[in-house]
Amino acid sequence: MFDYNDLNLKIGLEIHQQLSNKKLFCNCSTKFQEKNLDSEFSRKLRAVAGEQGYVDVAAAFEEAKHREFVYHGYKDEYCLVDCDDDPPHEINQDALLTALSVAKLFKMNAPDEIQVMRKIIADGSACSSFQRTMLIGLGTKDSFIETTQGNVRITSLCLEEDACKIEKVHDNRIHYSLSRQGIPLLEIRTEPDIKTPEQAKEAAEQIGLLLRSFSSILRGIGTIRQDVNLSIKNGNRIEIKGFQELRMMPKTIDFEISRQINIIKQGKNVEKEVRKANDNGTTSFLRPLPGAARMYPDTDIKTISVNKELLNEVKIPELITDKIIKLQKKHNLSHELASQIIKENIDFEGYASKFKKIYSGLLATLLINYSKDKKGHLEFVLQNLNSGRITKDVIDSVMMNLRMNKKVNLEQFKSVNYSEIENEIQELIKKKPELSTNAVMGILMGKYRGRVDGKKLIEIINKLSTK
Amino acid sequence: MKNFSAKAGDLVEISTDNEVFSGTLIPSVNHDILVLKLDSGYNLGIKKNKIKKFRLIKKFSQERPEKQNIVHNKNLPxxxxxxxxxxxxxxxxxxxxxxxxxxxxxxxxxxxxxxxxxxxxxxxxxxxxxxxxxxxxxxxxxxxxxxxxxxxxxxxxxxxxxxxxxxxxxxxxxxxxxxxxxxxxxxxxxxxxxxxxxxxxxxxxxxxxxxxxxxxxxxxxxxxxxxxxxxxxxxxxxxxxxxxxxxxxxxxxxxxxxxxxxxxxxxxxxxxxxxxxxxxxxxxxKDKFEEKVGLIKITINMNAKQFLSYKGYKGLIIEGTGLGHTPLDVIDKETKEHAKIKKVLQVLSKNTVLVMTSQCLFGRVNMNVYSKGRELQELGVISGKDMLPETAFVKLSWLLGNYPKQVKELIGKNLRGEINENLTKEFLE
The missing domain is CATH 3.40.50.1170 (L-asparaginase, N-terminal domain)
Incomplete structure (x- = not known):
């Protein structure tokens, strides 16, 4: 579409991954249901001395002055820490260890002492007006991921608190949910080494996949978020946030490039800004790009010494990429199947040892295709397939019946002896020689629907009718 | 590297065996750690004994707060x-x-x-x-x-x-x-x-x-x-x-x-x-306060020595339980200590004003309901009514300082809104 090289396209990524179990500085769960509203309170945010002279921060607070922020607390999903009415508790040790492990995986340098910082946010999305964040790893020359289009260096890894989710805006009242606030969030930044939109997607996928090796990451919609920073020749730095689906990333980047080219062609300047990724691949203006973050140490939290005892606990789990290759080799699966099995967290080994007679390729396909069906239904099918009571050709039909809660009569799906069918066809052709191949096919399919392989049937009919 | 000639706020560059960092020097609580504020805003702690090279890039210049001219507004108080x-x-x-x-x-x-x-x-x-x-x-x-x-x-x-x-x-x-x-x-x-x-x-x-x-x-x-x-x-x-x-x-x-x-x-x-x-x-x-005034919180399993430590005090606020009680009864061999407590209170009350308040905070002391309360009154303990224990503490000290002869008379009298004679149900809702 474009000559990215000629455009001097530069892309860097920011990957945000939520961690599970409990929030970073309190005991609230990271389960995120927002069902039972427990309380609601409103706050104002004001500029703090020291912010004068920092135009961007001051401006943000100036705007906040006219706003009222309303916070919604859902049962078990918030506490006084989230309300900014209790100092932070001890850091979530699991989250810290996971972050240090990820830093180790990317061969990053961890500080000898970690200091929790307050990053100022004036839009109300942090009840306290700041987000707690800490630097866990700095990239070294060995910190990079490989993509088919070259290496992408990793700049840094931070562990921070997620911010509130916006619920609604009513004039000057902005409503936030406290449930997401405080969930541990890993932030991985790359250098702007990415040169094409496809490479951006590949790099994001790779990082996401590597992160899935860690047991404490949260899975599901919204648990991983990718921001794209991009610039082209004569353009300016644009940050795109909020991709709903990774596969839209290349299209969105291309749209953004066209947008910038159009602006440049008109002789105008591309403004530095944050844009939102829309579902159709376009982007829309969100806000101007903020200046350098204003940070200062969180005086409520002691510094964390990254000493030998802590480092001894830092372990890199078996990587998902290694698991895929291992499974692929052991069961002679395609890479595609093996990676789907692993990504969907399917207990392939368990099924394989239970249903030894089903060959692994088929088993893997079935486990993936029917992963969303009831486990009982799947087991029923696999058992009968394993014992030879049904053939693979009828699985779809059996499954369909099970899904509709129909009683399944296996007799109906009994595997068919093709030599018997051959005799039947021979009889039929003898009796009614005027019948076309299709007509014979029709009669037989009526009788053996779902139990015979259509292709094989045609072969037999053709063979017998040419005789 | 042992000596760093730079001061907090200076921009410096430091090198370890493998890496080079630059940032602003931040005061560190831990003497073995040097803290740099990086460009990104994050603070990075590095062990001093890892540092091989140190270079000052720029001296810190004190940031001056913007001077606001304050105009006195005649129309405002x-x-x-x-x-x-x-x-x-x-x-x-x-x-x-x-x-x-x-x-x-x-x-x-x-x-x-x-x-x-x-x-x-x-x-x-x-x-x-x-x-x-x-x-x-x-x-x-x-x-x-x-x-x-x-x-x-x-x-x-x-x-x-x-x-x-x-x-x-x-x-x-x-x-x-x-x-x-x-x-x-x-x-x-x-x-x-x-x-x-x-x-x-x-x-x-x-x-x-x-x-x-x-x-x-x-x-x-x-x-x-x-x-x-x-x-x-x-x-x-x-x-x-x-x-x-x-x-x-x-x-x-x-x-x-x-x-x-x-x-x-x-x-x-x-x-x-x-x-x-x-x-x-x-x-x-009236700013005199008696120094020798104490406050003792009643718990189970107390011993007489705890009370005795207030010997020589002019006043003691007792933060009692419920309506205003202390351990006092000997009901078995385990509670023999309570007889000693009683004795100590008897001795104390001769020279120390003893005032009872309640750790319930809400509600009023009433030492008439149970015989134990009456016994405490007989020992010389005065009711602090519904006063907060801390308020009773400063009041007693202040009375002893300024009205030493009227302490027992004034302690239960409302002087500054510290006693409310009309407790209604709305106060704990």
């Missing part, structure tokens, strides 16, 4: 703020991360710009201390400062203080200022003012509004009513207690009602109590 420390007015340096207190009028108005619409402000830093470090003498120091400010014809006084003992200080000051022609409002903040979400702003604005817009005089407290940044309450000095370690609405009235509610944004003040001190009269200060 003047309020004086006496600072004693606490988190009411602090400022953060993004270069070094240091949080420092701000006390000049310029600095204060820069922090709380809304104030200049309400009044002119005079500021004085009296002490920079935690309220935990208060001694009786500090109330005398504060009283003299208040006297000076009243002579300067200020319309009212705000005392900024750490919240831990803010309520105790309020009740002590209300005894010290036997008569006070202006409002003296104690203001604190539960979330330090170095964050945008601090409660300091609303507390200070509300107190200022209350001082300028009403005829109230005397000592009171102004803090958040609830978790909303909407309303503040004016709370009675002797009937308020910090009942939560961290919430912004930690201060609650016990056995009484708040005096007034302030909605700063709506410019509304609603009095919740009809009887309150009005502006009139002159200043009368």
């Amino acid at each position: 003047t309020i004086s703020i006496l600072h004693t420390g606490g988190t009411l007015a602090s400022r953060v340096s993004y270069e070094t991360g240091a949080v420092s207190a701000r006390f000049t009028p310029e600095e204060l108005l820069a922090m709380f710009p809304g104030l200049k619409e309400i009044a002119n402000f005079r500021n004085k830093l009296v002490r920079e201390m935690f309220s935990d470090d208060l001694r009786f003498k500090h109330f005398s120091i504060l009283a003299r400062e208040i006297e000076r400010e009243i002579k300067n014809k200020v319309h009212g006084i705000i005392i900024g203080m750490g919240t831990d003992n803010l309520a105790v200080a309020a009740s002590a000051l209300s005894f010290v200022l036997e008569s006070c022609p202006v409002p003296v409002i104690l203001v604190g903040s539960q979330r330090s003012s170095d964050r945008g979400s601090s409660d300091a702003y609303l507390n200070l604005l509300s107190a200022s509004l209350f001082i300028t817009k009403t005829d109230f005089s005397g000592v009171a407290i102004c803090m958040h009513e609830n978790l909303n940044d909407k309303t503040c309450l004016i709370l009675p000095a002797c009937k308020t207690r910090k009942l939560h370690t961290s919430r912004r609405d930690a201060f609650k009235v016990v056995n009484d009602k708040p005096i007034a509610r302030i909605n700063y944004e709506m410019n509304q003040i609603e009095f919740l109590k009809k009887n309150y001190g009005k502006r009139n009269g002159r200043l009368a200060i």
